[in-house]
Amino acid sequence: MSSGGDPGVIDQTTTSPHPAADDEPGWTASVRRRVEKTLPISELLPTKQPAYVSSWVYVFGVVTIAALFWVVLSGVVLAFFGAEWWHVSSIGHFFNSIHFWSVQMFFIFMVLHLWGQFWGAGWRDGRAKTWMVGVVIFAVSIGTAFTGYVVQLNFDSQWIAVNAKDAINSTGFGGLFNALNFGQMYGLHVMLFPIGVTLLVVLHIIQVRAKGVVRPIDDPLQMAP
Amino acid sequence: MDAPAPYIHLGFILISLPNFILICVMVLLFVLALVAPFPSHRPKEPHDE
Amino acid sequence: MKASKVDKQTYYRGVAMAPYDLLKEVTIALVGVLGLVLVLSAVLSSPDVPSVTLQSWSKADPVDFVTTASAELAGSTVVASYGPPYNSGSGSVQSWGPLTPQQWAGVHIPVNAPNDFVLQPLTQATAGDAQLATALGTYQAASSDQQQKWLTNYATGLGTATVAADGVVNVPTGDYGPVSVLMDRMLTLARSGGLDALLLTSNHFYQTDFSRPLLFLIDGGYIARLAAEQKLIGSDWGVMNETGRYPGQAWLWLYTMFYQIPPFTSDKGFLGISKANTDLAVVGVMLLLTALLLLVPFIPGLRDIPRWIPIHRLIWRRHYADMRRRGV
Numbered sequence: 386m387s388s389g390g391d392p393g394v395i396d397q398t399t400t401s402p403h404p405a406a407d408d409e410p411g412w413t414a415s416v417r418r419r420v421e422k423t424l425p426i427s428e429l430l431p432t433k434q435p436a437y438v439s440s441w442v443y444v445f446g447v448v449t450i451a452a453l454f455w456v457v458l459s460g461v462v463l464a465f466f467g468a469e470w471w472h473v474s475s476i477g478h479f480f481n482s483i484h485f486w487s488v489q490m491f492f493i494f495m496v497l498h499l500w501g502q503f504w505g506a507g508w509r510d511g512r513a514k515t516w517m518v519g520v521v522i523f524a525v526s527i528g529t530a531f532t533g534y535v536v537q538l539n540f541d542s543q544w545i546a547v548n549a550k551d552a553i554n555s556t557g558f559g560g561l562f563n564a565l566n567f568g569q570m571y572g573l574h575v576m577l578f579p580i581g582v583t584l585l586v587v588l589h590i591i592q593v594r595a596k597g598v599v600r601p602i603d604d605p606l607q608m609a610p
Numbered sequence: 611m612d613a614p615a616p617y618i619h620l621g622f623i624l625i626s627l628p629n630f631i632l633i634c635v636m637v638l639l640f641v642l643a644l645v646a647p648f649p650s651h652r653p654k655e656p657h658d659e
Numbered sequence: 660m661k662a663s664k665v666d667k668q669t670y671y672r673g674v675a676m677a678p679y680d681l682l683k684e685v686t687i688a689l690v691g692v693l694g695l696v697l698v699l700s701a702v703l704s705s706p707d708v709p710s711v712t713l714q715s716w717s718k719a720d721p722v723d724f725v726t727t728a729s730a731e732l733a734g735s736t737v738v739a740s741y742g743p744p745y746n747s748g749s750g751s752v753q754s755w756g757p758l759t760p761q762q763w764a765g766v767h768i769p770v771n772a773p774n775d776f777v778l779q780p781l782t783q784a785t786a787g788d789a790q791l792a793t794a795l796g797t798y799q800a801a802s803s804d805q806q807q808k809w810l811t812n813y814a815t816g817l818g819t820a821t822v823a824a825d826g827v828v829n830v831p832t833g834d835y836g837p838v839s840v841l842m843d844r845m846l847t848l849a850r851s852g853g854l855d856a857l858l859l860t861s862n863h864f865y866q867t868d869f870s871r872p873l874l875f876l877i878d879g880g881y882i883a884r885l886a887a888e889q890k891l892i893g894s895d896w897g898v899m900n901e902t903g904r905y906p907g908q909a910w911l912w913l914y915t916m917f918y919q920i921p922p923f924t925s926d927k928g929f930l931g932i933s934k935a936n937t938d939l940a941v942v943g944v945m946l947l948l949t950a951l952l953l954l955v956p957f958i959p960g961l962r963d964i965p966r967w968i969p970i971h972r973l974i975w976r977r978h979y980a981d982m983r984r985r986g987v
Contacts, residue, residue, distance in 0.1 A: 628907075
């Protein structure tokens with residue numbers, strides 16, 4: 386029950402049917418207590434949010450996730466039918482177009498989300514790690530996009546690969562990460578990078594939901610002691 | 611759509627028209643997001659503890 | 660108590676809450692983005708300029724092809740003397756002060772240009788071609804000085820070569836030894852599509868590593884000319900661009916900007932950065948800037964920019980107005 390029926394107060398005592406008692410021993414009980422403390426289900430799936438979340442700037446995060454969803458789904462279809470499919474099938478080409486434009490939308494909205502978080506200083510009040518995971522997602526996305534561009538199997542792939550090799554080679558990583566090796570780039574692009582991006586995005590969402598939306602800069606309503 | 615794109619040359623900057631339009635749209639979206647009115651739900655008045 | 664350390668209950672004490680449907684918001688976002696993407700896909704499609712092959716190259720520009728093939732045999736191409744990870748040359752090795760990670764990493768994708776691009780494919784193509792077998796034998800038995808003499812003469816001859824109606828390259832008479840037969844066969848092999856296959860499969864049936872044919876391609880001038888038409892060359896901010904009228908990788912604007920400005924483009928250089936190590940220098944600078952972006956929350960000055968330029972007063976204008984109204 387929430388104290389005094391106040392909808393603003395977050396009550397964590399009844400979020401799960403069998404909360405692990407504070408003294409219950411074991412790893413599982415300990416992890417469960419930690420999870421229930423950090424991210425009770427009522428915070429993962431909230432039905433209320435601070436009233437100061439009243440700007441369109443706040444939608445850029447969720448539309449970035451939406452774009453990523455369609456990137457992955459269209460990517461799954463492209464992978465299922467094989468790397469050459471979209472060059473020989475008009476339906477395949479349409480799915481490639483969905484993949485192409487979803488990627489454009491993903492980067493557009495992600496950068497808009499970054500601008501919003503920068504100008505709102507979203508890293509305040511213990512949210513530095515959330516910001517940092519976001520920057521890592523940005524960097525990993527660029528890597529994911531790069532591997533995607535070089536596995537298109539067309540002129541663009543050839544040109545990007547033969548030029549990128551010089552920058553990669555100059556760092557000493559050219560022997561490990563060969564942009565001219567389609568097999569390697571394809572495996573990285575359809576499996577390893579998407580897993581990485583997805584895990585990072587899930588972490589990012591958990592961080593945001595666990596801490597909640599940061600309060601406005603110099604909020605006139607100071608926290609009660 | 612496969613013909614080479616038109617380009618804009620501003621000093622040392624050389625940018626394709628599609629990229630230029632994309633960036634302009636981004637800036638426009640951000641500005642709109644900042645100024646456009648947001649549908650309001652009447653917030654419940656907070657109770658002091 | 661620091662705002663970063665309080666629990667959520669305390670953090671939001673006194674904050675007005677408004678109803679919120681998270682799953683509805685996610686659904687609207689999914690549907691909205693899908694609609695936008697479907698419209699763009701239906702109306703604009705996506706770029707797909709077909710790949711260049713050694714076959715298409717040798718047919719479109721036989722003189723450039725043969726010039727490249729003979730330069731590979733002479734070991735005078737960029738790839739032939741590139742350096743790690745391909746070989747022990749130094750032509751393309753970049754360093755920044757004492758840092759030479761390219762050199763330190765060593766050779767891991769061995770490429771011997773004269774052998775891998777010319778002699779090996781030709782050796783495999785000698786079946787039923789006695790003249791080629793003889794020419795190969797003569798070439799390989801000659802001293803390397805003799806080989807270079809033939810190749811140098813041939814390169815000079817190519818300067819005034821003509822292309823016959825059937826696509827054959829005619830070089831004026833000269834002392835080329837077996838080189839003219841070797842190059843003639845390279846061109847025939849390429850035009851038939853055989854060279855694409857031989858450079859790729861290299862004695863395995865399945866092959867997914869296109870390093871050899873791609874390295875051969877980039878040593879020539881043909882693919883670069885095609886790229887220049889689409890403004891994909893580095894000095895045209897090409898890293899950001901896409902073929903045709905499609906948006907490219909706009910997010911790489913800062914990376915490619917450094918390729919356009921001194922000292923990255925200059926001969927003399929500054930702080931060890933010059934034309935000689937542009938790639939390494941740009942990668943280094945971008946790593947530094949990415950680290951700065953990562954650490955914004957901890958960097959005084961950088962993290963205060965949102966306060967100095969108060970765009971946030973627009974983001975939270977309703978909240979600030981509500982607080983003023985309530986006399987807070």
